[in-house]
Amino acid sequence: MIQTIRKAWGIPELRKKIIFTALILLIFRIGNAIPVPYVDTTLLNDYINQLSTTVLGLYNVMSGGAFAEATVFALGVQPYINSSIIIQLLTIAIPALERLARDGGEEGKKKIQSITRYATVAIAILQGWGYYMLMKNYGILTNTGVWAALVIIASFIAGSSFVMWMGEQITEFGIGNGISIILFAGILSRVPAMVSSMISGLQTGSLQWWAAVLVVIGILALIVLITWVNxxxxxxxxxxxxxxxxxxxxxxxxxxxxxxxxxxxxxxxxxxxxxxxxxxxxxxxxxxxxxxxxxxxxxxxxxxxxxxxxxxxxxxxxxxxxxxxxxxxxxxxxxxxxxxxxxxxxxxxxxxxxxxxxxxxxxxxxxxxxxxxxxxxxxxxxxxxxxxNAALSIGGTSVIIVVGVALETVQALESQMLMRQYKGFLE
Incomplete structure (x- = not known):
């Protein structure tokens, strides 16, 4: 993998794509560190951590911890993933969409992609409103006025739409599938916090050494299994x-x-x-x-x-x-x-x-x-x-996403290098 990236870096065109992808991910990480106004992030973080084994905990992992911090990108790629799945299912259920996907060609793909974008915004509106009501009902907001509600919900919707746009830009001008890479970056950003938490647990005695060894061996076994089956x-x-x-x-x-x-x-x-x-x-x-x-x-x-x-x-x-x-x-x-x-x-x-x-x-x-x-x-x-440790219940999903996206990105790099090194029959 490292050797593939090193060879790709030597090709000017691929180097530009790698730099472009890295810049988009940097913007994504900066957005994950900007909280929306009128939210007590300390109370919210404690509350979400108590619900680590629920759907909210799963959302928090998928967003790279931004959901527990109520940042601009707190909704992350979840609205886009949900809308893509819904449109995919509707394509099978609705004959008109099925004909558009099967016989529409490139123009049909663009129309379905446009429908997916609109559905993403609609789902982001619902999730943003639900997220606001959750924080309001549990006293996490510092201001419960109408203006504060509009600002918070609009920030979540705009952040989710911007994440969707960044994913599409990576797919078009960068390396690999943009939405997958953003999801990969969000999950991977939690690794340092997990390692430091494990080290502090060993130092304080709340985590036994055999338990830490068991966790590391289990993760390595999952990585080997996922790489083999992928x-x-x-x-x-x-x-x-x-x-x-x-x-x-x-x-x-x-x-x-x-x-x-x-x-x-x-x-x-x-x-x-x-x-x-x-x-x-x-x-x-x-x-x-x-x-x-x-x-x-x-x-x-x-x-x-x-x-x-x-x-x-x-x-x-x-x-x-x-x-x-x-x-x-x-x-x-x-x-x-x-x-x-x-x-x-x-x-x-x-x-x-x-x-x-x-x-x-x-x-x-x-x-x-x-x-x-x-x-x-x-x-x-x-x-x-x-x-x-119940927090490991969503670890399998994270590992399979990280390993799968890493392998797919390396394959995309290798295929693009192969295309550029192939000289053809005319020379």
Whole structure:
């Protein structure tokens, strides 16, 4: 990875893209340090830290700690991610959007991107208003007037829209996917605080040395597993029949149809975690029941450290993995495209038999990828229960995002270097 960055730095055009990406990330980090007015950040930070195992804690991690500080970029990329997922699901449910995405070409992609931007602003308005009401109800604001409300909500909306714009600029003029890199930078910015917290815990005796070693070994194991599975794929052999066009003969070559083991990325974990955390989030806003009552036992049973929560979480990850694989990979459409181009899978007739075989392979690959995602998500929970640290419950999501984005960025650099070093046939 370091060698790839060093080689890319030697190419002037790529050096400009790397510098541009670094400058955008610097602006993002500066915005994460600018709090909005009329907010007592000390009270807010203490309050969010108490809710580290809820949806608010997940938002705080995804924003790089900006959510607990009520900064200008507190909402981060969450509105854009939510709007992208919603538009992607609506593209399947609404025939007009499906035709626009499938047959609209470049113009259709631009229209869908424009719809996603408007949806991002709408979601940012809802989340900004909800965030303001949360702070108002718990006495975190220093001013509860109308002007203060307008300033706070408008700051959150403007910050989220600006983060979306910066992500698009990185995608167009920088290296890699801009939104992913901003999310990567936000999560990575929390690493120094986590390391210092671990060191202080060892010094004060609140954290045992074996627990720290267990956490480090678990993180390293996750990184190795994610790196190994990220590039894994199942390749189905495809043969193209020979055909004559005029006096020339085309086709006859062999190819492969690749299927990534983890084609849905981290989305199943994020969705499953958000839904699984809803009961604990609701319970955090309600009055705590007395010990020995039914509701006390119920809340303990669905707590993020309970075995029932881990089982429910694991099953939901598998379900969402299958859901996203069916969205992204359509065996019938792929079978029809192979048939149109004169391609076939050896041993299977074109049409329905080919589609059934592709679907069978897809189910097996998705099952392996879903189990992998479940292990990545559950392992931090198990380690957190062993060392009595519930904050590790969202560690698996952070690790898979950081490692995945780092690998994708290196691959983008390598592909761009390959394009510039390729001399072609004309020289």
């Amino acid at each position: 590039g894994a794929e199942r390749r189905i052999p495809v043969q193209y029949a020979k055909r004559q066009v005029g006096r020339k003969m085309y086709g006859g070559q062999a190819s492969t149809l690749p299927m990534k083991v983890n084609m849905s990325g981290v989305l199943p974990i994020i969705f499953a975690q958000s839904i699984a955390m809803i009961p604990s989030t609701i319970a955090a806003f309600c009055k705590q029941p007395e010990k020995g009552t039914f509701w006390y036992s119920f809340l303990n049973a669905i707590d993020t450290k309970s075995v029932l929560y881990m089982i429910f979480y694991f099953v939901m990850i598998i379900g969402f993995s299958y859901f996203y694989s069916t969205i992204q990979f359509n065996p019938i459409e792929i079978s029809n495209n192979l048939k149109k181009n004169g391609g076939f899978i050896p041993g299977f007739r074109p049409g329905k038999p080919t589609a059934d075989f592709i679907k069978k392979v897809l189910n097996k690959v998705t099952l392996f990828g879903a189990i992998y995602l479940g292990i990545v998500a559950i392992l931090p929970l198990i380690i957190g229960k062993a060392v009595n």
